[in-house]
Amino acid sequence: MTADLVDRLRQVVGPTAAISDPDDMSGYLTDWRGAYRGRAAAVVRPGNTDEVAAVVALCAEAGVGVVPQGGNTGLCGGAVPDLSGRQVVLSLTRMRRVRDLDVANQTITVEAGAVLRSVQEAAAAAGRLFPLSLGAEGSCTIGGNLATNAGGTGVLRYGTMRDLTLGLEVVLPDGRIWNGLRGLRKDNTGYDLKQLFIGAEGSLGVITAAVLKLFPAVRSRATAWVALPDPQAAVDLIGLLRELAGDRLTAFELMSRQSVAFVLRHVPGARDPFGDPHPWYALVELGDALPGADLDGMIESALSEAFERGVARDAVVVAGSAQSAALWTLREGISEAQNHEGPSLKHDVSVPIGRIPSFVERTDRALEDAVPGIRIVAYGHIGDGNLHYNLSKPAGSADDEFQAHADALARVIYDSVAVVDGSISAEHGLGQSKRGIIVDYKDDHELHLMRTVKRLFDPHGVMNPGKLLPDQPGL
Ligand code: FAD
Ligand code: MLT
Ligand code: ZN
DSSP: HOOOOOOHHHHHHHHEEEEEEEHHHGGBBOOOTTTOOOOSSSOOOOOHHHHHHHHHHHHHHHHHHEEESSOOOOEEETTSSSSSOOOOOEEEEOOOOOEEEETTTEEEETTTTTTTHHHHHHHHHTTTOOOBOOTTTTTTTTHHHTTOOOTTTTHHOOOHHHHHEEEEEEOTSSSOOEEOOOSSSSHHHHHHHHHHHHSSSTTEOHHHHHHHOEEOOOEEEEEEEEEEEHHHHHHHHHHHHHHGGGGEEEEEEEEHHHHHHHHHSSTOOOOOOSOOOOEEEEEEEEEEESOOOOOOHHHHHHHHHHHHHOSSSEEEOSSSSSHHHHHHHHHTTHHHHHHHTTTOBBEEEEOOOGGGGHHHHHHHHHHHHHHHHEEEEEEEEEEGGGGEEEEEEEOOHHHHHHHHHHHHHHHHHHHHHHHHTTTBBSSSTTTTTTTTGGGTSSSSOOOOOOOOHHHHHHHOOOTTSSSSTTTTOOO
């Protein structure tokens, strides 16, 4: 039956775009971290929306689960199939066209497999900005960004993918195509269906194209690297910058010393801007559409006030893109650097910004009690209240010994998140990693509504079975 399905899929997408050889499929069956591995009957790479629709219809008819995949950079196992070897991975990477760029409407219409960086570049070539920005932007795709409601470093100014999207085209679980590719900023004609597919992690349908918002290009920029005594100082500094620069504050990232130390150890060319280590650092960026705006002046005023109040301990303000890129390496290199230190247990949480200091203090203490010597790599988009609480084993200890604590350590962090009414996933999603534990941290009515939505859209469980919730209909 599976061989027959693979033959029929091959007829739809062409002989080279349906892969079933285990060696050729291997790159699609493991995630970026190597934390999840699966098996599949085939990997199919359709070239257009009609082909996606035909693939999904064939899988639905055969009772075979479909796992959508973009750049496979997701961090919770959402794009990796299960171990049954029956599921079909549907890779969107051949669908990467810019279908339209409408300068008057400030929109760009792109296919789901377009790599984020190529969309940023297309916008820049038209003198506009597509502001989503994250460490994996050279390989993650717009479809994956939408399906995970990706955030990244520009959220405090521009919002997440939910805020950046005006319309979607989606292949539904029975193979029908919903054309919701509207570029309207105002549309009050009932439920906003696109928002259900955004953040659904491929559980309700395959996103094939999107209309995205564009913004004025940033023509002035200033970047600073600031040493801080503690997270409270970061919260205070954000307040100062907002007072002085308003919405010119385009990024505010917080990093613990442990996070930066891993980058300095593992990323070639990374350099500490200061002679002495400090407990915490902030990477601050201001941007303005006006050329020649005095952003350095604004950052310097905020910093001099911060020094006076004891909020900042040291700072460098850089002009020029090369120096700014060097500072961003210290931030964006953290994920990759941590991979060199053994397993990285990822926790991606959000809490109200003002409660970050007490959250960090409580959580660090509880983690250290649970595993003495644990290395806590806490960092993230603190301007959005989003911290990545990633954990590495105590130096010199064994990987599997540390992995054995994974569930207990996740509970330590999530219980601490619950104290301040936060979320156990700020941006990466539930995927495989949190699909079980989410039921302990989400309201029962919310869970019931989520299950009802899933059953309504996908009663037979064709789309991404085994992800998001533990008890979805699944094949
Ligand atoms: P994939 O990994 O291929 O898929 C992710 C999920 O989306 C899966 O559930 C998959 O089934 C589903 N999916 C993919 N394409 C489609 C589609 N067309 N239709 C329906 N479902 C689909 N994330 C952030 O939010 N912020 C960050 O700052 C950030 N930084 C990162 C840094 C690094 C170094 C890495 C490796 C990852 C980072 N991520 C971050 C996580 C990840 O890159 C993003 O979630 C990204 O949006 C995933 O895109 P992708 O194309 O790789 O999706
Ligand atoms: C990041 O912001 O660097 C990623 O979302 C976090 C991670 O890799 O855990
Ligand atoms: Zn992040």
